[in-house]
Amino acid sequence: MSNGMFRRKSLQKVMADSESGHNLKRVLGPWALTALGIGAIIGTGIFVLVGKAARDVTGPALMLSFVFAGLACIFSALCYAEFASMAPVAGSAYTYAYLTLGELMAWIIGWDLVLEYAVASCTVAHGWSKYFQDILNQFEIHIPTALTNAPFDIAKGGEVVSTGSILDLPAVVISLIITLILVRGIRESAFINGIMVVIKLAVVFFVIFAGIPHIVTSNWTDNFAPFGYGGLSFFGTLVWGDINPATNAPSGVLAGAALIFFAYLGFDAVSTSAEEAKNPKRDMPFAIIGSLLICTVLYIAVAAVLTGMVNYKDIPKDAPVASVFALVGMPWARLLVSIGALTGITSVLLVMMCGQPRIFLAMARDGLLPEKFFASVHPVYQTPWLATMLTGLIVALGGSLLPLDVLAELTNIGTLFAFVVVCAAVLILRFKDPDAPRSFKAPLGLFCPIGGIVLCLVLMFSLGWENWVRLFIWLAIGLAIYFAYGFHHSKLRIEDHNKLANKF
Incomplete structure (x- = not known):
């Protein structure tokens, strides 16, 4: 085993750690896990992003953008499924990196996952607030402006502008409600999520x-493809395709794929609940791949229907799904779709806020975060309750005080980075430990992890340079925390040090 920051955990130790001390309750079957995946995926992306993507970036070819983004995700999903069947423990990409790439890289990924789960939850809470306000407005109920938005926003030129608000109160309220549900227990959370998944799937099928x-x-x-099939850019600079003069941004199928990638976030959240699965080695691959495939088919169908109902130029940016029905003479459908969208976004928030405390739990077990706090499991509910409450506080503050666009862009690049690392970890493990027991193995040999790495990097590099700067700043903060606390309290480091001391 490597020394220092690059020491790795063995698969046997990962499994042993999960079975001692801080046990979670195994109550989730394959369909409950699949519902968690669908609950995390279908939400803000399909109900919000399709309007902007179709009108400004792709036209009806949005269907192909969903195919490309889904393809990038399916390679990553297969890699997640392989790891989840080998190491069915909380921690997701963090744990997988610890097995293959060492402690430092595991910390980097664990810190990066805060972008995918906690920061994404802030984004979703912000989006939930907008739909909630829209429904209230339909009944002529209006929340005071000072309580409807973040206090500032970032203009196109990069300058900070005031919104005239103090905070986004609905975002705070929904964050705290979800926190209380999650503290109460995973069975109850999964049951509530299951109800919301049924409702939003019914609305999607209605659409x-x-x-x-x-x-x-x-x-x-x-x-079909008014903006072409390109839109490939490098650090925000166009490499292949066209610029939409109306938005001064890359346009085309590939640009659309980068934009609507946010719609696919969440399938990997299933892997954070591995320790609460009844039969994780069988059910985790089923749930991860099944939820992604179901959502991909539904996304393509919704994109086809919306761009077929009206000309892509007429699809509104705000509440596009509901508004399109009003354009074809079905205004009554606006409220129905808005309620479905609100339900869908709520379930996304539930699953994403469920995932973050379990990442903290895995890191605390390894000593990289304070164990007494982050690994504290409630004696009655058997949930990581303190980490859940901290997550709720972060989401309530971030969702109510920070601008939506910055949060969403951070989420995209952070998630893609995690996907690249998981695919790379599978690739490494195929060479380092080819005989390790795998109840599920990603098909197509090495093509699957390599394909996932390449496609995710293409999407990462299509994001603007400012997103990379924010990512590096975030990771630098994480490294400072690691060297100040995690490195010195690492259980693996302490064990190695004790073994060395016992030799003399």
Whole structure:
């Protein structure tokens, strides 16, 4: 085993640590896990992003953008499924990195996952607030402006501008409600999530089947890809494709894939609940891959229906799904779809806020975070309750005080980075430990992890340079915490030191 910052945990030790001291309750079956995945995926992306993507970036070719982004995710999902079947413990990509890449890289990924779970939850809480306010407005109920938004925003030029608000109160309220539900228990959380998944799937199917009779095929055939099939950029600078003069941003199928990638976030959240699965080696791959495939098919169908119902130029940016039905003479559907969207976003928030404390738990077990706090499991509910309450506080503050665009961009680049590391870890493990027991193995040999790395890097490099600067600043803060606390309290480091001392 390597010394210093690059020491690795063995698979046997990972499993032993999960079974001692801080046990979680195993109550989730395959369909409950799949519902967690669907609950995390379908939400803000499909109900919000499709309007901007179709109108400004892709046109009807948005369907192909969903295919490309889904392809990038399926490679990563297969790698997650392989790891989850080998090491069915809380921690997700953090644990997988500790097994293969060493402690320092594991810490970097664990800290990066805060972007995917906690910061993404801030983004979702912000989006939830907007839909909630929209529903209230339909009944002529208006929240005071001072309590409806973050106090500042970032303009296109990069300058900070005031919004006239103090904080986003609905974002605070929903964050605290979800926190209380999660502290109460994973079984109760999964049950509530299951109900919300059924509701939002019903609304998605309503959108598809109610929209089909209103499809005009010429909306597809006359100008299927008005912005082309490119849009590939490098650090925000166009490499292949066109610039949309209206937005001064890259446009085309690949640019659309980078934009709507946010719609796929969440399938990996299933892996954070591995210790609460009844039969994780069998059920984790089923749930991870199943939830992603179901959502990909539904995304493509919704994109096809919306761009077929009206000309892509007429799809509104705000509440696009609900607004399109109003344009074809079904204004009553606006409230129905808005309620479905609110339900969908709520379930995303539930699952993402469920994932973050379990990342903290795994890191605390290894001594990289204070164990008494982050690994504290409630004696009655058997949930990581203190870490859950801290997560709720972070989400309530971030979702109510920080601008939406900055949060969303940080989430995208942080998640893609985690996907790249997981795919790389699978690749490394294929060479370092080819005979390790795997109840599920990603197909296509080395092509699967390599394909995931390449496609995720393409999407990462398509993001603007300012996103990379924010990512590096975030990781630098994390490294400072690691060297100030984690390195000195690492249980693996202490064990290695004791073994060395016993030799003399």
